[in-house]
Amino acid sequence: MALWHVEPDTNGILAQQNNRRFTAYAHIYPRDIEAISRASSTSGNHKVWALAFSSKNQELEAVSLDGYFHLCKAQSTLSRLLSIRLPYCRENVCLTYCDELSLYSVGSQSHVSFLDLLQVHQNIRPLRSQYGSTGVHSLSFYQHIVTVGTGHGSLLFYDIHAQKFLEERSSASSDSFLGPTGRKLKLTCGRGWLNHDELWVNYFGGVEEFPNALYTHCYNWPEMKLFVAGGPLPLALHRHHAGFWS
Numbered sequence: 001m002a003l004w005h006v007e008p009d010t011n012g013i014l015a016q017q018n019n020r021r022f023t024a025y026a027h028i029y030p031r032d033i034e035a036i037s038r039a040s041s042t043s044g045n046h047k048v049w050a051l052a053f054s055s056k057n058q059e060l061e062a063v064s065l066d067g068y069f070h071l072c073k074a075q076s077t078l079s080r081l082l083s084i085r086l087p088y089c090r091e092n093v094c095l096t097y098c099d100e101l102s103l104y105s106v107g108s109q110s111h112v113s114f115l116d117l118l119q120v121h122q123n124i125r126p127l128r129s130q131y132g133s134t135g136v137h138s139l140s141f142y143q144h145i146v147t148v149g150t151g152h153g154s155l156l157f158y159d160i161h162a163q164k165f166l167e168e169r170s171s172a173s174s175d176s177f178l179g180p181t182g183r184k185l186k187l188t189c190g191r192g193w194l195n196h197d198e199l200w201v202n203y204f205g206g207v208e209e210f211p212n213a214l215y216t217h218c219y220n221w222p223e224m225k226l227f228v229a230g231g232p233l234p235l236a237l238h239r240h241h242a243g244f245w246s
Helices: 010-019 198-204
Strands: 048-054 059-064 068-074 078-085 094-098 103-107 111-115 136-142 145-150 154-159 167-170 179-184 186-188 212-220 225-232 239-245
Touching (some): 059 094, 094 136, 111 136
Parallel strands (some): 048 094
Antiparallel strands (some): 048 059, 068 078, 103 111, 136 145, 145 154, 167 179, 212 225
16 A cells, blocks of 8 residues: 655646646655554465545555455554454455445445444444355445445445335325335346447347446435445456436
């Protein structure tokens, strides 16, 4: 992991260069580097797959491909605080942190794990992936609700306090209150764009219905909007999807 510092006047210098119609760019170097391989296993596979930052604690968190969670103090330098083995080690590809709950959440191929380093919360069970081996590919917190982006092209919403997924609601008539239906509240993305190249024809048989893994999502809470983006799980395919909900 690397810690970078961007000088406040960098944007001003680039703007002046743009006014002169020159190509504008700048070079910066990391202030500090922390080698993940020194603290985790001996497998040799220490790639960092996800990062999160706690502004309140000035801490940088990371998950690596060998199934470890790393916590560093991020101020003028990076100082390693701990490295721990995650309970589910396959495909740990996303990470998020909730300042209000002091709780970390890690998405893997089979589960969403919750890490409570301060041991404030009792008995928060891991959340099993709803779509088998397609896994969890993006996560975010809002208060006690976790939004889960799956590898099957859908978003699910999990209530940590109730330890269950939010459910759809419906009313029998216009005069009745909305009641639970027993079905999980789910937002499903569209097909997006797929490049119909030779690889798609020769190796995937021209199959059109590949679900889009949701690799990122972001809320605009003042306007109550949600942005999602993703693409196919097979790396060889050229495809992308982006969508808005409001």
